[in-house]
Amino acid sequence: SQTIHQWPATLVQPVGSPLSLECTVEGTSNPNLYWYRQAAGRGLQLLFYSVGIGQISSEVPQNLSASRPQDRQFILSSKKLLLSDSGFYLCAWTASSTVHYEQYFGPGTRLTVT
Amino acid sequence: LAKTTQPISMDSYEGQEVNITCSHNNIATNDYITWYQQFPSQGPRFIIQGYKTKVTNEVASLFIPADRKSSTLSLPRVSLSDTAVYYCLVGDSSNSGGYQKVTFGTGTKLQVIP
Numbered sequence: 747s748q749t750i751h752q753w754p755a756t757l758v759q760p761v762g763s764p765l766s767l768e769c770t771v772e773g774t775s776n777p778n779l780y781w782y783r784q785a786a787g788r789g790l791q792l793l794f795y796s797v798g799i800g801q802i803s804s805e806v807p808q809n810l811s812a813s814r815p816q817d818r819q820f821i822l823s824s825k826k827l828l829l830s831d832s833g834f835y836l837c838a839w840t841a842s843s844t845v846h847y848e849q850y851f852g853p854g855t856r857l858t859v860t
Numbered sequence: 861l862a863k864t865t866q867p868i869s870m871d872s873y874e875g876q877e878v879n880i881t882c883s884h885n886n887i888a889t890n891d892y893i894t895w896y897q898q899f900p901s902q903g904p905r906f907i908i909q910g911y912k913t914k915v916t917n918e919v920a921s922l923f924i925p926a927d928r929k930s931s932t933l934s935l936p937r938v939s940l941s942d943t944a945v946y947y948c949l950v951g952d953s954s955n956s957g958g959y960q961k962v963t964f965g966t967g968t969k970l971q972v973i974p
Contacts, residue, residue: 782964789947789966790904836903847894847951851903 748773752837752852760860765810765824767855769837772818777839779820780849781812784834796820797842832859864948869969878935880968882948885929891951893924893931898945898967907946908933935970943972 749772759765771777781793792805794812802812809828813821820837837852865883872878884893892911896904908915910922910931921934935942945967 790964792963834901838903847892847949848906848909849896849904851905854901854903856901 748839748850750837750839750850750852752835752855754855755853756856756858758858758860759827761829762826765822765827765831765857767822767835767837767857769820769822769852770818771839774818774839774841776817776842778842779814780838780840781820781822782836782838784836786833790836793822827859829859832857863963864950864965866946866948866965866968868966869971871971871973872938873973874939875937878938878942878970880933880935880946880948880970881930882933883930884948884950887928887950893922893928894949894951895920895922895933896947896949896964898947904947904964938970938972940972940974943970945969 751770753768769779776798778795778797780795782790783793784790793810794802794804796802796814799814799817802814809826810822810824813823822835824831835855835857838849840847840849863884863886866880870878870880892909894909895907897907898904908917908920908922910924912924912928915922923932923934931948933946947964947967949964
């Protein structure tokens with residue numbers, strides 16, 4: 747069966763510090779991968795999505811970036827965090843063969859920028 | 861792009877049937893309608909998906925009229941544990957290359973009252 751992992755689960759970082767969040771998927775090949783952010787009490791904001799290694803599409807221009815160095819690994823990064831980067835970061839995947847948009851989400855990372 | 865509109869919040873007493881309606885006037889021919897459930901501090905969880913008419917599973921029913929411009933998620937006999945945010949999504953295949961970009965709205969916050 748497929749499993750999606752995210753780490754760390756929680757993170758407290760000062761403004762201006764770098765960020766690296768990792769997401770890995772097990773049990774599937776060539777998944778579509780997504781990064782979302784959810785601010786407190788808000789809906790999900792799609793940040794990045796990827797249909798393959800090295801293929802990243804950005805939805806929101808900001809100080810975040812994403813990379814996909816391996817088929818089942820998706821990394822969210824920042825060189826300098828802003829207070830507004832605080833939120834709940836979720837990674838998700840879909841099977842590349844489906845057109846039915848059934849996404850599977852990871853447990854999330856709670857980021858607090860102080 | 862097919863956008864969705866759903867109520868911001870709803871209250872219901874335990875044991876009642878809850879119907880949450882989503883409008884998607886610009887749904888495309890190949891788009892599917894998908895509903896997710898999200899509990900606090902967790903990632904969204906797929907509930908049900910459909911294309912037309914009615915779909916039922918062990919969790920919910922999804923009613924889609926012939927024009928597909930709206931859909932209704934029906935939760936039978938809700939309990940306190942059904943308190944969550946429910947998202948209606950319509951498949952977005954507007955990008956070339958078969959990208960599966962899925963857009964979440966703000967969802968409907970369902971509060972089940974004892």
